[in-house]
Amino acid sequence: MLHMKDVSKVYRTEMVETHALRDLNLEVRAGEFVAVTGPSGSGKTTFLNIAGMLEELTGGTYTLDGVDVKSLDDKARSKLRNEKIGFVFQSFNLIPDLNLFDNVDVPLRYRRMGRGERHKRIETALERVGLASRKKHFPAELSGGQQQRVAIARAIAGNPTLLLADEPTGNLDSQMAREVMQLLEELNEQGTIVVIVTHDPEIAARAQRNVHIVDGIAADVERGPALVHKDPKDPKSFANAETVA
């Protein structure tokens, strides 16, 4: 489903060149629940942004569902993102002046679905997260946990094959965090691939597979060899993880 080979991302300014990802190799298969962990600044979010086609990769190849992302123009990339990917963010990112119904409607609008189909999907998604009765409420009228559930409803309304979640429980208390995780697990059980970026070892432990990113290099914790820091002076001397075939 998601295949990255030798992916690199470099941010350049006039003075500085920052390597956020270095020759990252990763494959995520259908039905997987993957947690991406790593220290702050390791490149987790950059990885997620590239996976979600919100940023362009500097080098390497990335294919999503068999499509070479790098070759697509903005319109095609936006269409692919809309059809294949759902996003859940740490800060929910609901649009404040749209009610829950209209927030969930946003990705469906860009898919140019008919009114009836959109309404059916919105109702189903809100029911799925237990907020159908509050569809006319605005985000500010909800708790953090409820807002995150709306964000999940928005992410799943278009039936994406891949759900990308960036610290989805980071702004929630433990009870709410458990509920959100449970929801993500249920979605995964129903066939949606979930890739979650987290700092929280408890959440990472609930994933089927952990990918650890350090200095822009990914290591598959379960299957790959532990990262070895060959030369402390050379950040590139991390041994790249053996990629999952």
Next chain:
Amino acid sequence: MIGYYIDLALRSLKRNLSLTVLMILAIGFGVGASMTMLTVMHVLAKDPIPQKSQVLHYVQLDPRPLRGYTPGEEPIEQSTRQDAETLVREARADHQALMTGGDATIVPAKADLDPFHIDARWTTNEFFTMFDVPFLKGGPWSPQDDANHNRVAVIGKELAEKLFGSTDVVGFTLRVETTEMRIVGVLDTWHPIPHFYDLATDPYGQGEQLYVPWTTSRDLELSRDGNMNCWDSKHDDPTVVGAPCEWIQLWVELDSDAKLSAYHDFLAGYWEDQVRAGRYERPVNIRLRNVTDYLDYNKVIPNDAKLGTYVALGFLIVCLVNTIGLLLTKFLRRSSEIGVRRALGASKASIFLQLLIESAMIGLVGGLLGLILALLGLWGIRHGVSHYADLAHLDLPMLAATIALAILASILAGLLPAWRGCQVAPALQLKSH
């Protein structure tokens, strides 16, 4: 999607009301001021006889002496009586008419109505055919009336109603100065703007209510209006045949390029004849301008109207620059929403279109405000002192143009902000939100 974008635009406009009001005011005032002056220009510059403006030609010759001649200069503005009468008599064009403005005292038959002055025109019978003058009753006088110096007249509807309380007055008698004239035709309302056939009288005036054959007017020595220039003082009366004075307008109708060319050749021959006869001294210098060219040549639009329009358009530009700044602020403040929409599948083009439609919505409301302000501005002009004050009315095309200008202006103002908006990096916004 357009419906969705309109809905989003309305929500966005409501969300930040003070900024929205500021932008609407900027567009409204800019468009209002511009449309006020553009409407004045539109009225002043419109083609007064669009169906014929390309086939009617104003004749200019130059019988002045060689003294003071400068090569390339324009011939005199009007014709002498001798040239005008000769050329009309020759009848080489499809139609031709000579004319001058005049005024006359009308002595009403009604005892309760005092004598009064009216603007008049002394002309030849083809004037009415040539300029498509609309008749309510009767018709033009005949060529025989011209030839026989008959006491006949064509009057305007307003004069007929004033004198007789009716327009059905063909055959009635009208007393002009001391002469009884038989009415042969009553005109429907006809006020070509500008008064193209005689710019020497008020180009934006109300036109005439009395038309009398040229020959009759000369017999009766009816008074004339307009410019007169003489270059020799050997005649006591500058209006007699042979007087070296220009004071008559001469128009011809030529409905093809071939006829125009032939008539030009005829005038050149006439010029040579006049040189041989000792009347003309200058080299051939003929002008045959159609209505459009004639109005352009005479710079018929007043300078104050032009200046006002330039100032108003400058004001519109200032308002647009302000609107650009306000839209930039508004759109970039919504970077996080734009980031979310991009993440959820909106392309840059979709965001650009969404923001542009929001700009257009501001333009639509600004246009309605501009329309009200333009109507107020035109009301102000109508109550001013300019000689075109009465004409300052907004017609349907200008009403549509007001709304269109407002929308176009706001779309133009929205281009840069919308472009900047669609360039927002979603990844950055989603993390920092």
